[in-house]
Amino acid sequence: MTDASHTALSTGAAIHDGDAVRVAVNDGTTSIAAGREASAGPETPSGRRRLVDRRWFRIAGGAIIPLLLLGTWQWVSTSGLVPLSQLPSPEMVWLAAVDLAERGLLGLYVAISTQRVFIGFAFGGAIGLALGAIVGLSRLADVLLAPTLGAIRAVPSLAWIPLLILWFGIAEDSKVILIAIGAFFPVYTIVSASLRHVDRQLIEAGRAFGLHGVALFATVQLPAVVPSVLSALRLALAQSWLFLVAAELIASSMGLGFLLNDSGQNGRIDRIFLAIILLAVLGKLTDSVVALVERWAVRRWA
């Protein structure tokens, strides 16, 4: 931005081209205009922003349906249409939360589940990025690895659980590995595919100016796939929560999946509702964080 206004100011005498006319007409105002345009950014239209683009409207609009649902839920559960053993009231769920929190379990479950998701997501995402890059960039690696990885991806997630438990026990390792498997595949698939589909013309332009190997990757291919890498990571995060519940439902003594399973066996429907709501909120929150990064990346790189 400072570059733009600086060069605009120093345009001075050597103007030579088709823009000479325009520059002459605008004269003193060009540098200011260039500076303002640059700082306003491309997304802002010159007129008023539309209502649906406003931040407060998007937040308020997104809250309408959850609030309606909450109201309906409250009404249905108190009206006696559905027995409380089938549908607990919002208050009961709230009390269940308070009860678990007082025993120190609520925070613990949320923390341990979140931790598993993050560790599994970090490992799976990192390995997915690496293998996706290798397979996407090298035809040889594509030939060697892609069929095998495709076959592994075809295995339904739950099929891994008995094997992982036998190999790694029911401690943290088996769960984190399962989540890593879940996070790995979206990242691997999207990254390798999008690297393969980077605009050939841009790559050729990079080559024409002497770029190859790592320099070509860093200058052309990597920036070109940043937006899809971010959406891959978003997908991987959602997948991580999915696999977390799969892992915890089957073998664990802590966490939200355990809470679900345990409450199911004890008929604590209020706690089942609580666990489901917590999963929704946590999943949405973490997704929103990555979505923010994604939006920034799209603005920066696309």
Added chain:
Amino acid sequence: MSATSATARETSGSAAAVPVSFRGVGRAFDTAGGTRQVLRDIDLEVQSGEIVAILGPSGCGKSTLLRIAGGLDRATEGGVSVDGTPVTSYDPRSAVGFQEPRLLPWRTVAGNVALGLPRGTSKAVGREKVARLIELVGLAEFAGHRPREISGGMAQRTSLARALARNPGVLLLDEPFGALDALTRLKMQDLLLDIHAAAPTTVLLVTHDVDEALQLADRVILLGSDGETPGADIRQVVVVPGARPRDRGSAELAELRGRLLDGLGIDRHGVARGIESTTTIPHYPF
């Protein structure tokens, strides 16, 4: 104009112009329906510092020929050498201005021009040179803009500046002024000639515009097919007389213009005529 010439001189570095020679160049592509000959038997000696314009109907292989010269594509027959050494892959002595701007969308105009700088250019020198080139192509106000925020013609000028940043011995330009309005086009042609006068570099220029070819080039090459043999070869070589800038209205140019238009199959009198069959190749320079 004189101010620009001075800037042009400073901007172009010391890279010496080099000769380019095409020897029996042919290119066939493998397609679903078998191989398809696009170019054949291209023999052409381009002298150091010469400007050669390449004309020809759309799809006849002009871009392909340029890409072969730049080492971005391989000839299936014959070969190209630059300054005596055969071109095999990317060649640091040549710079390409593609038919499409091909700018990196995530970089600013300045960042894109900087991509053309020769390896090992120091930061300060590079920044200075990029700023000057951007000014030369008239985009000083837009140095900080992204490609999607500028017009097609501006993108094309950015791409030209990127090629110039290289100080190439051979400048390969594929319809560099195609997307420009008439006035900007004339200014950019002048700019190219200024830069060429300040530091002669060998220029191969693909164009669709016969007048542009006659204004800029020392020689004009007309590519085309004879209608029987598959693939395009050199149909005509026209040596353009007179020093630049040339009088657009001169009778001599008008005559050449007619010959080239005929060769392109565009008939000035409204009667379709075949491609001129004489392809006598005059020596350059006379």
